Amino acid sequence: MHPFRTRNCGELRLEHAGETARLAGWVHRKRDHGGVIFIDLRDHYGITQVVVNPDKDFFSAAEQVRAESVIIVTGSVVKRTQETVNANLGTGEVELVADAFAVESFAEQVPFPINQDLECPEETRLAYRFLDLRRERLHQNILLRSKTAQLVRQHLTSRGFTEYHTPILTSSSPEGARDYLVPSRIYPGQFYALPQAPQQFKQLLMISGFDRYFQIAPCFRDEDSRADRSPGEFYQIDMEMSFVTQDDVFIEVEQLLVRVFKELSSKAIPSEKFPRIPYRESMEKYGTDKPDIRFGLEMVDCTDIFGACELKVFSNAMKTGGAIKVICGKGVAAQPRKFFDDAEAFAKGEGAKGLAWIALRDGEMKGPIVKFLSETERAELVKRTGAEEGDALFFGAGNRSETNALMGKVRVYLGNALGLIDKNVAAFCWIVDFPMFEWNEDDKKVDFSHNPFSMPQGGMEALTDKDPLDVLAYQYDVVCNGIELSSGAIRNHRPDIMLKAFEIAGYTEDVVKNKFPALWTAFHYGAPPHGGIAPGFDRIVMLLADEPNIREVIAFPLNQKAQDLLMGAPNTVTPKQLKELSIDIKLAPKPQ
Secondary structure, three states: OOOOOOOOOOOOOHHHOOOEEEEEEEEEEEEEEOOEEEEEEEEOOEEEEEEEOOOOOOHHHHHHOOOOOEEEEEEEEEEOOHHHOOOOOOOOOEEEEEEEEEEEEOOOOOOOOOOOOOOOOHHHHHHOHHHHOOOHHHHHHHHHHHHHHHHHHHHHHHOOOEEOOOOOOEOOOOOOOEOOEEEOOOOOOOEEEOOOOOHHHHHHHHHOOOOOEEEEEEEEEEOOOEOOEOOEEEEEEEEEEEOOOHHHHHHHHHHHHHHHHHHHOOOEOOOOOOOEEEHHHHHHHHOOOOOOOOOOOOEEEOHHHHOOOOOHHHHHHHHOOOEEEEEEEOOHHHOOHHHHHHHHHHHHHOOOOOOEEEEEEOOEEEOOOHHHOOHHHHHHHHHHHOOOOOOEEEEEEEOHHHHHHHHHHHHHHHHHHOOOOOOOEOOEEEEEOOEOEEEEOOOOEEEEOOOOOEOEOOHHHHHHHOOHHHOEEOEEEEEEOOEEEEEEEEEOOOHHHHHHHHHHOOOOHHHHHHHOHHHHHHHHHOOOOEEEEOOEHHHHHHHHOOOOOHHHHOOOOOOOOOOEOOOOEOOOOOHHHHHHOOOOOOOOOOOO
């Protein structure tokens, strides 16, 4: 007999009754029923109930063993009586009556219960992550992550993609977030950078004559944590294809994501061909380029209606080039006054001065601002928004971009407050036609708005003949339920267009050649048209698992302060290590 186990703890069934089996695992739960000890024994595969009778010489050891200790039990598989069958367990029709019992590893008192999904401080969970990962929900999340990776690889391989690996030590580049830098011992004073993404390498693979590339790639960015973004490192499903249009990329990504969500979640997908929303339309209708389209409540532009309005905040918005945005809530007029007060309190919490509203009840308009509106303005407002009896209108006015952003948040708040967001739906969309450039107010200059390696729509002619802020790019995002899963683009593959685009953003030819030497050189030796995308792997698993925080689907994440509480990173290193790297550390003085 195997020294540790002949079966796993999720394996035994009624047909195994009468057999002798040996199980090994962790003490999940222990109960003493009238002198007989029942132990729920858990391993990676499941739970089996173990029975220890009082006449056994190891009964005392079973009494004293703590939860989470590792034990090895040998015994007979016995059919449970009808009244003791546990329908919640796959092994619930049988139990193992112990004939031998050994404690392989004692456990101290655990800092939080493993057999219950109780709330406990995240700092404690991360410091004892090896215990946290034993808990059922988190354990299943990590298994789901593995299944997702397997399915992604299987699907993309079946679609003609080949997996290639790109370097981890590379050079720093000026775009994107902060780099993680790695000092070179051999070249004092010089540094490698951990890749923020394999962007240049995957383009170089296409120029090298490979065709359909993919990689579940680790990426490193020194940026702050968010609920949907892990600090430090993350993984993405990196993809690139040669001789493709934007539509070709969309087809592959849609097929991949639909298959993953169909096979690994129960969420409904409203459309397997994802809607395409131009960037500017998304900002005007949803106030964000990451819209949640599981519900309506789109913003309606009513700016032109109120040019002569008595309500100065409205008329001033139009006269100063601002915007008046209105959200029509169907059937919301019946809500109590507290609903409207709470909505206004939310808006104020987001920086607004208030949230004007009108309710259409009893054949008339009611609300604090109605008296300031003319009959013409009221009639046009109803026509423009499609408002009917029983509906309510919510208003935002001011600077256009600020108003859009605010009302976009109000839209999501109302969607949640009204129960309009179906948690069992995965609503994907494409955001397309991103501006190639944007105005950097801090530096008073034109800057890249997205990916600097993208092909401008219209090519060189657009860059030379158009206002840079009017140039659109073949850039796109795929969004699900208000979460951006990925950015991508059809790449620029011509050195003359690359040089002109960077020139507009303020980079000289020398900077382009020095910072992107590989791409610059490669573009001069026959570069194919190519494009790609990189869906965020961690975010996909987060959505599949219905987790609100990305750390719940990562085995060993950093905390919000980018610390690894389990391994104690970051930490100090020895003077010898610093000397080898030719590094002296001079800490900034602490503020008084």
